[in-house]
Amino acid sequence: MTHPYRVHVDNVSLRYFTPQGETQALQNINLSVKAGEFISLIGQSGCGKSTLLSILAGILPPSSGTVLVDGQTIVGPNPRIGYMLQQDYLFEWRTILENTLLGAQIQNKDLAAAEKRATQLLHKCGMGDYLHHYPRQLSGGMRQRVALARTLVTNPDVVLLDEPFSALDSQTRLSIADEVVDVLRDEGKSVILVTHDIGEAIAMTDRVIVLSRRPGRIKSVHHMDFPSQGGKRPTPFEARGCPEFNDYFNVLWDEIDAHVEG
Numbered sequence: 175m176t177h178p179y180r181v182h183v184d185n186v187s188l189r190y191f192t193p194q195g196e197t198q199a200l201q202n203i204n205l206s207v208k209a210g211e212f213i214s215l216i217g218q219s220g221c222g223k224s225t226l227l228s229i230l231a232g233i234l235p236p237s238s239g240t241v242l243v244d245g246q247t248i249v250g251p252n253p254r255i256g257y258m259l260q261q262d263y264l265f266e267w268r269t270i271l272e273n274t275l276l277g278a279q280i281q282n283k284d285l286a287a288a289e290k291r292a293t294q295l296l297h298k299c300g301m302g303d304y305l306h307h308y309p310r311q312l313s314g315g316m317r318q319r320v321a322l323a324r325t326l327v328t329n330p331d332v333v334l335l336d337e338p339f340s341a342l343d344s345q346t347r348l349s350i351a352d353e354v355v356d357v358l359r360d361e362g363k364s365v366i367l368v369t370h371d372i373g374e375a376i377a378m379t380d381r382v383i384v385l386s387r388r389p390g391r392i393k394s395v396h397h398m399d400f401p402s403q404g405g406k407r408p409t410p411f412e413a414r415g416c417p418e419f420n421d422y423f424n425v426l427w428d429e430i431d432a433h434v435e436g
């Protein structure tokens with residue numbers, strides 16, 4: 175059965191309970207993502223972006239509401255959902271290929287098939303010459319490319335990206351954004367990106383969702399429509415050169431800034 179949306183967040187709220195008291199982190203979040211669509215979540219620090227991503231990943235149960243992937247309720251970590259974090263968490267004693275295979279081993283997948291896919295993915299991510307290197311031999315950008323291949327090796331339908339480039343220098347960020355988007359679009363994934371970088375959200379995703387100050391609610395939704403270049407959406411780097419980029423930036427800046435004013 176096909177569902178109109180790959181991911182559907184239905185009225186999700188989350189309240190943290192600690193010895194210091196309660197924190198209402200998210201309130202009545204409704205959101206859908208189509209197959210192959212890229213969205214981003216932006217908002218002030220503490221508005222609940224990472225909390226929402228943890229709920230989507232199935233590692234934090236919502237206090238109320240549900241998350242569905244193709245109509246199926248997410249009740250825990252799910253192989254259909256891949257999660258790429260700010261830190262790459264590569265194991266230093268495993269080669270690049272062995273690191274990439276990790277998820278497939280944990281999920282008891284056919285290892286010969288997984289090795290073939292891992293090798294293909296590493297080539298696709300520009301790491302084909304480094305299969306038998308160790309993480310310490312790689313730059314930060316190269317390590318994140320390996321982390322992407324590792325996230326994709328089990329072929330999840332949905333990929334969650336939590337500030338995936340924030341540990342990288344600005345030049346590397348720009349080039350890796352192009353490569354990551356290229357691989358994820360080519361693989362047909364649905365992507366949910368959390369970032370503090372408004373430019374990254376505009377350049378990389380089809381829709382930017384602004385969360386309000388805590389408790390996080392959806393404040394506004396913005397479609398990033400760029401004129402196609404050669405029949406395709408411009409790459410993140412090309413998008414930054416389009417006049418629309420500055421227009422979107424100003425709108426989103428105001429959205430977040432206006433919010434600070436209260």
Ligand SMILES: Nc1ncnc2c1ncn2[C@@H]1O[C@H](COP(=O)(O)OP(=O)(O)OP(=O)(O)O)[C@@H](O)[C@H]1O
Pocket residue numbers: 190191192197199217218219220221222223224225226388
């Ligand atoms: N484990 C926890 N226990 C209690 N409160 C928490 C916990 N994790 C987060 N919070 C609180 O919930 C709110 C949302 O936090 P969250 O980390 O999701 O925000 P964020 O938008 O991702 O922030 P940032 O942009 O700074 O990473 C914050 O007020 C935070 O202090």
